[in-house]
Amino acid sequence: MVLVCPMPKLIDKLSNIKLAIFDLDGVIYRGDALIPHADKIIYELKEQSIRVIYNSNNSTATRKTYVEKLKKFKINTNASDFYTSASITSAEITKLKRNAKIFVIGERGLREELQSFGHKIITEPLNIKEIDFVIVGLDRDFNYHKLAIAQKCILEGKAKFYATNTDSTLPVARGLKPGSGAMVNALITCTNTNPERIFGKPEPFGIKMILNDTRVSAKNACIFGDRLNTDILAGNRAGIISIAVLTGVTSQKMIEDLKIKSRNSENFDINLIPDLVINDLSEIIKN
Numbered sequence: 001m002v003l004v005c006p007m008p009k010l011i012d013k014l015s016n017i018k019l020a021i022f023d024l025d026g027v028i029y030r031g032d033a034l035i036p037h038a039d040k041i042i043y044e045l046k047e048q049s050i051r052v053i054y055n056s057n058n059s060t061a062t063r064k065t066y067v068e069k070l071k072k073f074k075i076n077t078n079a080s081d082f083y084t085s086a087s088i089t090s091a092e093i094t095k096l097k098r099n100a101k102i103f104v105i106g107e108r109g110l111r112e113e114l115q116s117f118g119h120k121i122i123t124e125p126l127n128i129k130e131i132d133f134v135i136v137g138l139d140r141d142f143n144y145h146k147l148a149i150a151q152k153c154i155l156e157g158k159a160k161f162y163a164t165n166t167d168s169t170l171p172v173a174r175g176l177k178p179g180s181g182a183m184v185n186a187l188i189t190c191t192n193t194n195p196e197r198i199f200g201k202p203e204p205f206g207i208k209m210i211l212n213d214t215r216v217s218a219k220n221a222c223i224f225g226d227r228l229n230t231d232i233l234a235g236n237r238a239g240i241i242s243i244a245v246l247t248g249v250t251s252q253k254m255i256e257d258l259k260i261k262s263r264n265s266e267n268f269d270i271n272l273i274p275d276l277v278i279n280d281l282s283e284i285i286k287n
């Protein structure tokens with residue numbers, strides 16, 4: 001007799017899911033360690049023909065780097081499974097202008113993504129007026145010289161000011177470091193100009209791009225994230241099911257406190273409250 005194991009069922013709230021979007025840090029891994037169950041759950045979702053996409057605000061690494069990183073955790077992916085704030089920015093800019101000349105405040109991941117879409121990175125512009133875009137992302141070598149060039153391109157040239165994302169902090173192994181928002185705000189201050197576009201979470205733009213590319217409607221999609229003011233906010237703004245996973249920066253108490261605040265404050269953004277809260281990813285499988 002051959003025993004056939006029944007396919008594990010997803011919890012009722014996710015029974016109609018065709019697309020699962022995962023934040024990376026705090027959901028799939030923490031630093032260099034896989035978060036328990038993440039690999040098995042992703043395998044299970046794929047077994048059930050659910051499309052799995054990874055969506056990170058971190059613009060410092062390329063999609064290829066993420067493929068290699070997940071390979072170490074025995075999670076097989078392709079570059080096209082990743083939507084980083086750098087790749088989303090690059091894809092959108094390509095729709096506006098081909099072979100654009102760009103001044104970047106950002107790291108290798110952002111520069112290489114832009115170059116892979118055919119754009120040219122100008123590091124020391126001789127003619128300020130030839131720069132089409134100034135794009136700002138996290139740059140751990142950020143300095144006054146770069147800021148001054150970016151300022152000049154915007155104030156004296158015709159460059160559009162775009163930001164990959166505006167995260168205030170960057171979680172590291174021991175606490176927090178400045179996020180890309182610190183660089184974006186430096187440029188806002190010295191140009192008295194806000195970015196025309198911001199592509200990362202909590203803007204819903206990236207999720208809408210994913211829905212469009214995968215041809216899945218919002219009601220059949222969900223996002224798993226550990227941060228309320230980026231992942232959950234973006235998911236709710238895009239109209240997909242938002243699931244907070246408590247394996248990263250958010251605790252149950254933080255969510256309870258926020259729910260109390262939502263009842264007591266008129267200006268509270270209800271999109272910060274997740275549709276579902278789980279302790280870890282294994283809880284999406286029915287017992």
Ligand SMILES: [Mg+2]
Binds near residue numbers: 025227
């Ligand atoms: Mg995260």
